[in-house]
Amino acid sequence: MNEAAAPLTGRLVSDTPLDREFEERLTEASTLAFRVAYGVLRQREDAEDVAQEAAVRAYRGFTSLRNRDQFRSWLVRIAWRLALDRRKSERRRGVRELKASTTSPVPPNAEELAAGRQAEQRVWEAVDDLPEKLRIVVVLSAIEGHGMREVAALLGLAEGTVKSRLHEARRRLLERLQCVVTGTNRT
Amino acid sequence: MRCDRYEQDLNAGAAGGAITPDLEAHLEVCAACRGRRAEKQAVLGHIDQVLTSHLDVEPSPALRSRVISRVAQAEGKRRRLAPWAAAAALAAGLGIALLAGGGVGRHPSDISFERGIATGPTVPAGGALKAERATPIPTVPTAGAAVTPHVVRRRSPPTAARPAAAPEPEVLVPPGQEEALRRFVAGLRAEPGTARPLLRATATVDSPVPPPPLIHIPVLASEPLSDPADPLERSKS
Numbered sequence: 001m002n003e004a005a006a007p008l009t010g011r012l013v014s015d016t017p018l019d020r021e022f023e024e025r026l027t028e029a030s031t032l033a034f035r036v037a038y039g040v041l042r043q044r045e046d047a048e049d050v051a052q053e054a055a056v057r058a059y060r061g062f063t064s065l066r067n068r069d070q071f072r073s074w075l076v077r078i079a080w081r082l083a084l085d086r087r088k089s090e091r092r093r094g095v096r097e098l099k100a101s102t103t104s105p106v107p108p109n110a111e112e113l114a115a116g117r118q119a120e121q122r123v124w125e126a127v128d129d130l131p132e133k134l135r136i137v138v139v140l141s142a143i144e145g146h147g148m149r150e151v152a153a154l155l156g157l158a159e160g161t162v163k164s165r166l167h168e169a170r171r172r173l174l175e176r177l178q179c180v181v182t183g184t185n186r187t
Numbered sequence: 188m189r190c191d192r193y194e195q196d197l198n199a200g201a202a203g204g205a206i207t208p209d210l211e212a213h214l215e216v217c218a219a220c221r222g223r224r225a226e227k228q229a230v231l232g233h234i235d236q237v238l239t240s241h242l243d244v245e246p247s248p249a250l251r252s253r254v255i256s257r258v259a260q261a262e263g264k265r266r267r268l269a270p271w272a273a274a275a276a277l278a279a280g281l282g283i284a285l286l287a288g289g290g291v292g293r294h295p296s297d298i299s300f301e302r303g304i305a306t307g308p309t310v311p312a313g314g315a316l317k318a319e320r321a322t323p324i325p326t327v328p329t330a331g332a333a334v335t336p337h338v339v340r341r342r343s344p345p346t347a348a349r350p351a352a353a354p355e356p357e358v359l360v361p362p363g364q365e366e367a368l369r370r371f372v373a374g375l376r377a378e379p380g381t382a383r384p385l386l387r388a389t390a391t392v393d394s395p396v397p398p399p400p401l402i403h404i405p406v407l408a409s410e411p412l413s414d415p416a417d418p419l420e421r422s423k424s
Contacts, residue, residue: 039241
């Protein structure tokens with residue numbers, strides 16, 4: 001976790017040992033939850049809303065969490081799921097708005113990809129189109145310099161599984177985005 | 188040599204997969220494929236750079252207070268909910284108890300309790316639910332039934348349910364029993380706490396009501412008519 005990240009929590013209403021433990025764990029993991037949500041939503045406000053909601057849900061279920069050492073991965077998964085749900089609902093709204101406006105999407109080309117922001121958008125679109133189990137591996141790997149072991153711990157998966165998923169995800173991203181540089185050097 | 192057949196292997200190798208010996212040998216002799224591999228690695232590097240830079244984002248300082256307030260709000264709701272939930276559970280339990288005890292299988296003796304006077308006869312099971320509220324004091328015991336002396340008891344109603352200055356409740360009295368009830372109530376007022384029998388028992392378990400006399404019905408002599416269609420009759424003839 002980035003040590004420079006500002007903790008998201010302060011003091012809760014009560015001061016029981018359980019609440020103190022929750023607060024400590026939330027302080028340690030909430031920035032990661034925010035970033036995971038941001039990786040799905042790419043909107044700061046939306047990601048913060050999701051981080052809040054994830055914290056509330058984690059608080060409600062904290063007493064039933066058997067292994068408190070897994071709080072970090074638990075919170076990450078809550079945030080991930082909430083962000084996906086929010087994204088889906090936003091997409092449904094977006095589809096309706098898109099149908100109403102009857103605008104056609106601009107086809108991708110090399111110039112757009114080469115142009116900074118457009119290229120980034122293409123990258124994120126490609127990430128969004130990945131299957132969920134590949135997508136979360138890509139996002140977690142890109143956050144805070146997580147290695148495969150850390151990603152595996154966060155997802156509760158074997159390290160080999162994470163490695164193969166990450167490889168598959170990168171291969172798909174490459175095939176999707178290689179139009180930036182390929183097409184001219186083929187022999 | 189066509190290099191297209193190495194396309195998949197190049198992608199897999201650039202993405203971090205193993206490089207096959209065949210591809211490795213080809214890369215040693217094909218500068219174009221080495222260049223393609225470098226381009227693919229550059230694409231992946233660009234992807235990594237985009238993702239890493241975008242996700243190295245800090246939450247706003249205002250989020251701290253927002254998270255605190257949201258969690259504290261949830262905590263407050265939970266704590267406020269606890270006594271409310273207990274009261275709701277108690278009310279639900281009382282409701283169920285009232286339904287179970289008073290709605291379906293309530294004994295007729297309890298019906299009049301709500302009106303201030305309860306009767307305590309042992310009513311046969313078959314007639315319990317059919318007992319009418321207008322006749323809470325049966326005067327004629329039923330033969331063969333478990334019979335006990337009919338006593339009208341006055342239960343003290345809940346103080347919270349009825350104030351002290353409230354008028355006496357109405358009591359349904361069978362015709363002809365008004366005087367007996369009046370005497371009973373007067374006795375209660377004269378000697379509170381000692382309930383005297385309202386009615387005198389006319390029968391007890393020890394002295395059951397004698398069965399009614401049997402009616403002798405003489406057997407009538409009759410002769411059946413012969414039926415010519417009956418094969419038995421035909422065989423007789």
